Amino acid sequence: MSAGYIDEMHEAFHSDLIYRAEDIPLECSPKPKELEHTLHGVMKLNGLVIRSLEEIAGRGANAVTYRAGKKFGHEVAQYFQKREDVEGALHELSDLLRGQYSFEVWKPEDKETFIIEENGETFIYLVFHDCIVRQTLRRNGLDQGGPLCQTLFGYVVGAVEEITGRKAKLEIVHTGPNACLKKLILK
Amino acid sequence: MEIHVDKNACVGCGLCVKDCPMHVYELQDNVSVAVRPNNCMGCLSCHEICPAQALEHRGIYAARRHYIDIKVCEMLRKVV
Ligand code: SF4
Ligand code: SF4
Secondary structure: OOHHHHHHHHHHOOOOOOOOOOOOOOOOOOOHHHHHHHHHHHHHHHHHHHHHHHHHHOOHHHHHHHHHHHHHHHHHHOOOOOOOOHHHHHHHHHHHHOOOEEEEEEOOOOOOOOEEEEOOEEEEEEEEEEEHHHHHHHHOOOOOOOHHHHHHHHHHHHHHHHHHOOOEEEEEEEEOOOOEEEEEEEO | OEEEEOOOOOOOOOHHHHHOOOOOEEEEOOEEEEOOHHHOOOOOHHHHHOOOOOEEEEOOOOOOOOOOOHHHHHHHHHHO
16 A cells, blocks of 8 residues: 555545534534435445345344334334324324334225224224335345335334334235335234 | 326236236226226336336325435436
């Protein structure tokens, strides 16, 4: 490695900035526009981790990521106000997830209410519109519905359980390029 | 939600009928018809699968896209 190159490298990381202990950064740097490359890097990395996890752990990968997501959901939602109504809990959850995921409760036209009772099951359909997981998977050419989706599943289930105190389960009904339909089953 | 099928473009393959989870389409006289547009939840799987690009949705929420290849888009912008 030439001395010139090392000097150049040192120069790139040198600044005259004075940084004090109380200087807590209040905003991200650089500007969001300049973070596009970083975002692509993070998505690629996530895709590679998930692909390797699937190669090594096979179907067990889903269980691992689901559990991780669920734990995270419980942890984050424990600071939220507890409530029994699921619709209110979903509202809180959508605030919690804003920016990464956006979803709405949904029903087919022949159903009267959003809380549907069918074949002995009580459930709510959720349509996920914006989803960082979907974006990551498509960026990497990976199938939807695998371990990375399970993380989000676990997260939603964990948060709903924490807020409502009720056991829940989430099932994928359909995954698409623009939105995914999920079924939140209440127990 | 309004769904339009370009009757001249549709080849009657029925892929949208099979793929749509909400059974929005039916084949009538070898052309796809959106018979239950209000059941559409906007996944756009039908757009992805239609070989004739015959479908159009109006009033749909377009999810944020983060995965577009910046370099490819820059090149496309120069050409298109
Ligand atoms: S967008 Fe999805 S739900 Fe709507 S018609 Fe197409 S496949 Fe069916
Ligand atoms: S997938 Fe496209 S071409 Fe095939 S039936 Fe549907 S609209 Fe027609």
